[in-house]
Amino acid sequence: MDHLAFDIAHLLAGGLVLVSFILLYQDRLYSLLNIYAIHAMVLAASVAWQARIQNAPHLYITALIALGFKAFIIPLALRRIVARLGIHREIETVVGIGPTMLAGMALVALSMVVMLKVTPGETPLAREDLAFALGVVLLGLLIMVTRRNAVSQVVGFMSLENGLVLAATGAKGMPLVVEISFAFSILIAFIVIGIFLFRIRERFDTVDIGALDRFRGEER
Amino acid sequence: MSFFAPLDPVSALLIIPLAAAALLAVLPGYRLGAVINVIAAFLTLCAAALLFVAGRPAPGPYLLIDDLNVVFIALNSFVGFTTSVFSATYIAHELEIGRLTPRYLRFYHAMYQVLMFAMTLALMANNIGLMWVAIEIATLTTVIMVGLYRTHEALEAAWKYFILGSVGIALALFGTILVYVAAEPVIGEGIESMVWTSLIAQVAKLDPALLNVAFVFLLLGYGTKVGLAPLHAWLPDAHAEGPTPISAVLSGLLLNVALYAVLRFKILMAANTAVVAPGPLMVSMGLTSAVFAAFMLYRRRDIKRMFAYSSIEHMGIITFAFGMGGPLANFAGLLHMTMHSLTKSGIFFTVGHIAQIKGTQRIADIGGLTETHPWLGWGLVLGVVAIAGLPPLGIFTSEFLVVTSTFARAPLLAVILAFAILVAFAALLLRLNGLAFGEARGSTAPAEASYLPMFAHLGLVLAAGIYLPGPLVAWFQHVSSLLG
Numbered sequence: 001m002d003h004l005a006f007d008i009a010h011l012l013a014g015g016l017v018l019v020s021f022i023l024l025y026q027d028r029l030y031s032l033l034n035i036y037a038i039h040a041m042v043l044a045a046s047v048a049w050q051a052r053i054q055n056a057p058h059l060y061i062t063a064l065i066a067l068g069f070k071a072f073i074i075p076l077a078l079r080r081i082v083a084r085l086g087i088h089r090e091i092e093t094v095v096g097i098g099p100t101m102l103a104g105m106a107l108v109a110l111s112m113v114v115m116l117k118v119t120p121g122e123t124p125l126a127r128e129d130l131a132f133a134l135g136v137v138l139l140g141l142l143i144m145v146t147r148r149n150a151v152s153q154v155v156g157f158m159s160l161e162n163g164l165v166l167a168a169t170g171a172k173g174m175p176l177v178v179e180i181s182f183a184f185s186i187l188i189a190f191i192v193i194g195i196f197l198f199r200i201r202e203r204f205d206t207v208d209i210g211a212l213d214r215f216r217g218e219e220r
Numbered sequence: 221m222s223f224f225a226p227l228d229p230v231s232a233l234l235i236i237p238l239a240a241a242a243l244l245a246v247l248p249g250y251r252l253g254a255v256i257n258v259i260a261a262f263l264t265l266c267a268a269a270l271l272f273v274a275g276r277p278a279p280g281p282y283l284l285i286d287d288l289n290v291v292f293i294a295l296n297s298f299v300g301f302t303t304s305v306f307s308a309t310y311i312a313h314e315l316e317i318g319r320l321t322p323r324y325l326r327f328y329h330a331m332y333q334v335l336m337f338a339m340t341l342a343l344m345a346n347n348i349g350l351m352w353v354a355i356e357i358a359t360l361t362t363v364i365m366v367g368l369y370r371t372h373e374a375l376e377a378a379w380k381y382f383i384l385g386s387v388g389i390a391l392a393l394f395g396t397i398l399v400y401v402a403a404e405p406v407i408g409e410g411i412e413s414m415v416w417t418s419l420i421a422q423v424a425k426l427d428p429a430l431l432n433v434a435f436v437f438l439l440l441g442y443g444t445k446v447g448l449a450p451l452h453a454w455l456p457d458a459h460a461e462g463p464t465p466i467s468a469v470l471s472g473l474l475l476n477v478a479l480y481a482v483l484r485f486k487i488l489m490a491a492n493t494a495v496v497a498p499g500p501l502m503v504s505m506g507l508t509s510a511v512f513a514a515f516m517l518y519r520r521r522d523i524k525r526m527f528a529y530s531s532i533e534h535m536g537i538i539t540f541a542f543g544m545g546g547p548l549a550n551f552a553g554l555l556h557m558t559m560h561s562l563t564k565s566g567i568f569f570t571v572g573h574i575a576q577i578k579g580t581q582r583i584a585d586i587g588g589l590t591e592t593h594p595w596l597g598w599g600l601v602l603g604v605v606a607i608a609g610l611p612p613l614g615i616f617t618s619e620f621l622v623v624t625s626t627f628a629r630a631p632l633l634a635v636i637l638a639f640a641i642l643v644a645f646a647a648l649l650l651r652l653n654g655l656a657f658g659e660a661r662g663s664t665a666p667a668e669a670s671y672l673p674m675f676a677h678l679g680l681v682l683a684a685g686i687y688l689p690g691p692l693v694a695w696f697q698h699v700s701s702l703l704g
């Protein structure tokens with residue numbers, strides 16, 4: 001394989017992990033959304049590069065979805081929601097930044113160890129891609145469990161989903177990738193519309209998931 | 221004959237719910253909607269019945285009909301039909317008391333058919349990517365239905381279900397991608413590497429290490445949707461806060477569909493001898509769920525929530541049985557799955573009417589049902605006795621089979637399982653005592669209930685407990701041998 005092509009793919013996939021780390025310690029909603037937009041842009045670049053080196057023009061559609069929908073429309077919509085709900089001040093994290101970063105590093109190390117070990121037969125490109133993708137997925141999960149705020153949980157989920165798209169495009173010639181990324185976009189749109197339509201803020205006077213516990217059917 | 225060609229049962233099973241959904245979305249009038257819903261569900265049931273007699277199409281890249289999924293499809297359409305009958309009565313009452321508006325009902329009926337479509341598609345999918353998409357659609361529709369009442373509790377339940385369900389779905393997709401990556405060097409690029417029938421033919425040549433990791437993701441991902449123990453948190457809320465017909469469909473069908481996805485991959489993994497056996501993973505998750513849910517049954521104050529925990533327990537037992545594997549345990553698992561679907565949806569039909577009459581789901585506010593509402597009261601007694609696993613009802617047979625088949629191979633596990641079953645049994649009967657007997661509590665307004673679906677289900681469970689017809693046994697035995 002062409003060295004330069006591999007290096008660029010590697011750089012972009014690694015960049016996605018790096019941006020995931022940056023997402024991990026954002027403590028303001030607006031900056032979280034900005035970094036997420038960058039996350040989606042890096043993903044779009046990575047997918048477009050994969051489309052080029054794999055000669056798979058349909059992947060450009062996935063890249064376009066990532067760029068237009070995830071990097072612009074969704075962050076802008078979420079910004080508006082955040083502004084409307086008046087929750088732009090800050091987000092509390094359940095665990096401190098230090099332990100979270102350490103946990104994040106451990107997760108990325110874990111995904112490297114696991115994925116590189118089980119894929120000796122694959123091309124280097126696919127191996128690295130899967131390892132990075134698993135790292136992004138696990139970091140996304142970490143973001144979701146360390147946040148209590150509905151909007152930042154959604155951002156965590158979306159970054160997780162970016163990891164999945166990275167994995168799917170890295171798997172050479174995988175069918176249905178465009179359909180799957182489209183299905184995921186619908187899912188995300190649903191979540192965003194859900195926050196907005198269900199007006200979790202108005203209903204509960206907070207978008208803090210912790211406060212929702214109060215309404216559980218069984219609390220005395 | 222060419223006129224009937226597009227109406228073969230396979231495409232009919234997909235086209236009927238889709239067409240009905242489109243029709244229901246545009247038609248005003250909830251009465252008409254309810255009727256069309258029932259008719260569409262009935263037609264789907266007929267199409268499913270035709271699957272047994274009509275010749276099966278050869279498996280294509282997207283759809284597959286084999287002996288395994290026919291069982292699931294038949295069960296799915298049957299419970300889908302009875303639930304639609306129950307739903308018609310239930311929904312009329314909700315409209316009367318103003319909990320739902322006609323506009324929401326239109327939406328509800330359309331969504332019901334979309335859900336039936338998605339579940340059937342997931343069961344018929346021969347393509348692991350398509351199966352994933354179908355389960356995602358089913359998740360989305362149920363999320364919307366759970367939040368239908370738009371109360372605090374309903375929204376919280378829907379949100380929780382949404383987040384946990386999405387994470388589960390995401391993990392399952394990662395597992396699906398890994399299966400493709402493992403298959404691609406052997407089967408080649410493109411759609412063939414995602415087709416289940418070509419995967420199973422070549423699976424012995426696939427990289428076992430990659431399949432190991434893939435199965436962990438698939439089990440965790442689809443296991444979330446089955447409601448297995450560490451990932452079950454969404455299930456009680458979703459059952460308690462959504463409309464009761466949806467609780468019945470969730471417990472009776474959607475959990476099965478997710479389990480079916482796990483089973484498909486289990487068969488795949490079992491066919492490659494170098495892969496770590498998938499059974500023990502399923503056994504431990506199933507056992508944990510059963511024990512955990514059995515204890516959780518004690519502190520429940522909400523009647524629908526209690527039966528939701530009972531669903532977790534039974535899904536645990538079923539997963540356990542399939543994890544043990546072998547002809548007998550698989551047979552027991554299949555039988556238990558069928559019996560649980562019928563019983564649990566039957567119970568939810570009863571509970572739905574009871575909660576409507578009493579105007580509450582709190583166990584403490586419901587009492588003496590056998591006196592005030594003999595039909596509903598005794599229906600509940602029959603249902604709970606069945607779900608608790610007392611003879612002569614069907615669940616006794618299947619639980620007995622699960623436990624005895626385990627005793628022969630892993631006595632310690634069987635002891636733990638039997639313990640969990642007994643703990644759950646005691647909890648259910650304890651609550652039943654207050655609900656059905658003793659002093660009457662709550663409203664004693666006459667019931668406007670549809671007894672037919674409820675007693676049809678419970679009657680079938682009773683009949684199966686007393687006598688299982690030979691052809692059915694032979695069929696289940698055949699399917700059990702496929703499950704490995």
